[in-house]
Amino acid sequence: MPKVSFLPLRPLALASLVANVALVVTGAAVRLTGSGLGCPTWPRCTDASYTTTSEMGVHGIIEFGNRLLTFVLVALAVACVAAAWFSRPRRRSTIVLSLAVLFSIPLQGVVGGITVLTNLNPWVVGLHFLVSMVIIAFAYALWKRTGEGDGGRIRLVPRPLTHLSWLLSVVSAAVIVLGVIVTGSGPHAGDEEAKRNGLDPATVSQAHADVVFLLVGLTIALVFALRAVKAPRQAVRAAVALLVIELAQGLIGFVQYFTHLPVVLVGFHMLGAALVWTATLAVLWSQRERPDVPATPAAAGLSPTPASDPVPAPR
Secondary structure (H helix, E strand, C coil): CCCECCCCHHHHHHHHHHHHHHHHHHHHHHHHCCCCCCCCCCCCCCCCCCCCCHHHHHHHHHHHHHHHHHHHHHHHHHHHHHHHHHCECCCHHHHHHHHHHHHHHHHHHHHHHHHHHCCCCHHHHHHHHHHHHHHHHHHHHHHHHCCCCCCCCEECCCHHHHHHHHHHHHHHHHHHHHHHHHHHHCCCCCCCCCCCCCCCHHHHHHHHHHHHHHHHHHHHHHHHHHHHCCCCHHHHHHHHHHHHHHHHHHHHHHHHHHCCCCHHHHHHHHHHHHHHHHHHHHHHHHCEECCCCCCCHHHHCCCCCCCCCCCCCCC
């Protein structure tokens, strides 16, 4: 049966992914401009108003604008749920993933509210960022799933390279978490009165850099290994793209550290963190495929073996 939907799920899923990455950038703008308490309470902007007032100035506008983006995310998530539900044939995987995105956004809003109510506690601010990374993972999975069929998953690379890719993903997540801790020890708190986490910035920055070097090394190893086994182009391209993004992100990180954290570079570094995470997810998804429909090997021209079975010959 051909797939039919009254709403185009795939572009909606991509829009949701892009919007959630944009939220990371606007959140960074709030912190880097000292606007974290531009709206000093939550869920209202002031005790008497849900919107910013002229007395609150530009900081209020920046913080309130970031809050408004949540409604855009919710609208896109609702549209994705509707598109997934009314698609024919209805697919459980896209419904579950679209619901995961939808229900994660209010959670993100609540954590954001707690950051305000705790006067920008650095650990809560860090959690706010990490929730965004989880939502990005859900949104990316939804977007990729809309381009796949419903047949059995086919592993495109040898099992050891799959294990290497998962290890790389864990290290990528560790880099992001350590980056959050570094941020909590640094000067850009979002408000002059906000406290920091009390850790030594030089020490945590060194730990962060050490794990970054590990991540880059694993990525280089993956690129060479994929080429050695003549893996499909999509897998090699994804690994190379991740490496390029990592190197660019690392360069920005070193420059910002030695130039005393100018806000523009810190903003680009926040965007880079979201791009590194998205590229890491792309590496995992590039090493598998699913045919359009569950089919016999003869009909599909593929071996619908589970991921635990031998890898099909490279094509």
